[in-house]
Amino acid sequence: MAEKITPREVDYSQWYIDIILNAKLADYSPVKGSMVIRPRGYAIWEKIRDEFDRRFKETGHENAYFPLLIPMSFLEKEAEHVDGFAPELAVVTHGGGEKLEEPYCIRPTSETIIWAMYRNWIQSWRDLPLLINQWANVVRWEKRTRLFLRTSEFLWQEGHTAHETEKEAREETLRMLEVYRDVVERYLAVPVVPGLKSESEKFAGAVDTYSIEAMMQDKKALQAGTSHFLGQNFAKAFDVKFQSRQGELEYVWATSWGVSTRLVGAVIMTHSDDKGLVLPPTLSPEDAVIIPIYRNDTKAAVTAFAEKLQAELRAAGFKIVLDIDDSSSPGWKFAEWEMRGTPVRIEIGPRDMQAGQVVMVRRDTGEKLFVPVGEAGARLRELQTQIQASLYERAKAFHDANTVPVSTLGELIEFFGVETAGTSGAKGGFAEALWCGSAECEASLKEKTKATLRCIPLGKQDHIEGKCAICGAPAKHRAIFARNY
CATH class of the missing domain: 3.30.930.10 (Bira Bifunctional Protein; Domain 2)
Structure with missing residues (x-):
């Protein structure tokens, strides 16, 4: 957990x-x-x-x-x-x-x-x-x-x-x-x-x-x-x-x-986040997990309700897990399935049964949605599309925010800063800089910052004018520099 x-x-x-x-x-x-x-x-x-x-x-x-x-x-x-x-x-x-x-x-x-x-x-x-x-x-x-x-x-x-x-x-x-x-x-x-x-x-x-x-x-x-x-x-x-x-x-x-x-x-x-794995719906082994919430006197009814929903969602083409393990509490199960990265959690309790609804919880945002049970399949399908798009958009926003144009060697050294072992708070990202094409410049920057030339981006090589950010010679390419795995 x-x-x-x-x-x-x-x-x-x-x-x-x-x-x-x-x-x-x-x-x-x-x-x-x-x-x-x-x-x-x-x-x-x-x-x-x-x-x-x-x-x-x-x-x-x-x-x-x-x-x-x-x-x-x-x-x-x-x-x-x-x-x-x-x-x-x-x-x-x-x-x-x-x-x-x-x-x-x-x-x-x-x-x-x-x-x-x-x-x-x-x-x-x-x-x-x-x-x-x-x-x-x-x-x-x-x-x-x-x-x-x-x-x-x-x-x-x-x-x-x-x-x-x-x-x-x-x-x-x-x-x-x-x-x-x-x-x-x-x-x-x-x-x-x-x-x-x-x-x-x-x-x-x-x-x-x-x-x-x-x-x-x-x-x-x-x-x-x-x-x-x-x-x-x-x-x-x-x-x-x-x-x-x-x-x-x-x-x-x-x-x-x-x-x-x-x-x-x-x-x-x-x-992923500090709760555990986060998976795009396209990659998750299951589309959703159903977790029934009950007391001894409501167990049979809630379980039957959950099993019926599981069968209906499976018939609609979803891969659904029903977690009815009595050895663990609902709260423990919530945390465990969050750890596993399952995109959607479906909670069902006695009040939900009476209201004819289920509670759907998004793994990526934690948002809770109260969904009529007859609309569960359609809503789950919508959530899959929304979660997939949201994960990409969030990652793209982070990528764009940490891709920075850099003009000089001093700026490159400052951009990468001193790498702090283990933490995600270190400076860095993708430095987009002009480069002369020299291997010596690459080696020099790597020695100073541990950053390497990751690639010369396609579609960004027209009208290269200016000086190499590392040595000051006439530039030939626009390149991405970063520390890497």
């Missing part, structure tokens, strides 16, 4: 962990750095997964599955790629009690093994585009972990596509970035900034990396998804050529893109 939750203003990091553990979303695993996703946490991930999967298939992609183990020689074929992942690799050297002739990596990502297969599957332009997605687990040996946000093993999807032309591949890269933006904003109710990563921050082996960046309640950025234009790098590394329409052999053009279970963390940190 709420007393189990450390307030955000006291220790934001502990608040986040308290919610995960007490809402029973995940737990620590005996394997250091890994987590066990509990049924409620997995149910939220399933809803996210299923919505993305639907959108991927609408855009022509098919699901496949590739091996968990990848020959080390595959990763070494793309030098920049292996250098980028080398510190995170988990390597298998023995199998069946014997030393392997060649070590295998447990996949940190699947570009290399997928492109080894594409070499067999692509011969002609008629085989293109090849649009494949994989739902899988990956392992990246993280030293500092946090449940959902950064664990040594996590769940994700990774799309890998092959194309006839550079234009088609670039269009695919941005198409999938837009799918990510739309689903995360509309379905998860988390506002994001889509943009291009700098050379320093791009994916190892990519020509260009795009991301969607979300702002959490402690004003830090969370990279919520990435989409990469890979050019012909992996095609050349694995000799994947096709016969063009002109009869010539050419290397194919590629993309890859992914989101992961860190989106569950994004939802927690965007919407």
Whole structure:
């Protein structure tokens, strides 16, 4: 219940962990750095997964599955790629009690093994585009972990596509970035900034990396998804050529893109409060919980009334939980279901029965509504729409209020201030500043403030005039800087 939750203003990091553990979303695993996703946490991930999967298939992609183990020689074929992942690799050297002739990596990502297969599957332009997605687990040996946000093993999807032309591949890269933006904003109710990563921050082996960046309640950025234009790098590394329409052999053009279970963390940190988890209706495992309130002499009648309402709402397509556990008081149940993030609580007592009504309580605002029982289904449907919109609007208002134009290095240093460990009261947010394009400037700012260049926002790069906020040289881009997870 709420007393189990450390307030955000006291220790934001502990608040986040308290919610995960007490809402029973995940737990620590005996394997250091890994987590066990509990049924409620997995149910939220399933809803996210299923919505993305639907959108991927609408855009022509098919699901496949590739091996968990990848020959080390595959990763070494793309030098920049292996250098980028080398510190995170988990390597298998023995199998069946014997030393392997060649070590295998447990996949940190699947570009290399997928492109080894594409070499067999692509011969002609008629085989293109090849649009494949994989739902899988990956392992990246993280030293500092946090449940959902950064664990040594996590769940994700990774799309890998092959194309006839550079234009088609670039269009695919941005198409999938837009799918990510739309689903995360509309379905998860988390506002994001889509943009291009700098050379320093791009994916190892990519020509260009795009991301969607979300702002959490402690004003830090969370990279919520990435989409990469890979050019012909992996095609050349694995000799994947096709016969063009002109009869010539050419290397194919590629993309890859992914989101992961860190989106569950994004939802927690965007919407939740000091009472516990707050879920958008689209993600909640249940639409509402009915809690009957009775004494011994009214128990049978109130319970029957509640069971009838549950049946009617279920018949209307809602997923409804009826909590008739006599071992806990109604007040304890209220707090427990608030902890779990259920969007709507429905209270029914003897007086409500007599009045032919129910009491609906919104999780996001605590507002109580007295609803005629015959209108319960329609009103619940309205509340779902209103809560979804309200959560997004509230998060967007916070995002906008903490996105600030900054002109000079002094202003950047002042904006980020001194980071206060654990609290959500630290300075910061998204600093929107002009940038010269220099990696040295990025590194200098990171050293001074711990802030990194999150992205170069799409749609905000016209008419760049002025000086770099960090070094004073002529600016080339308008960029977002922030501390990040």
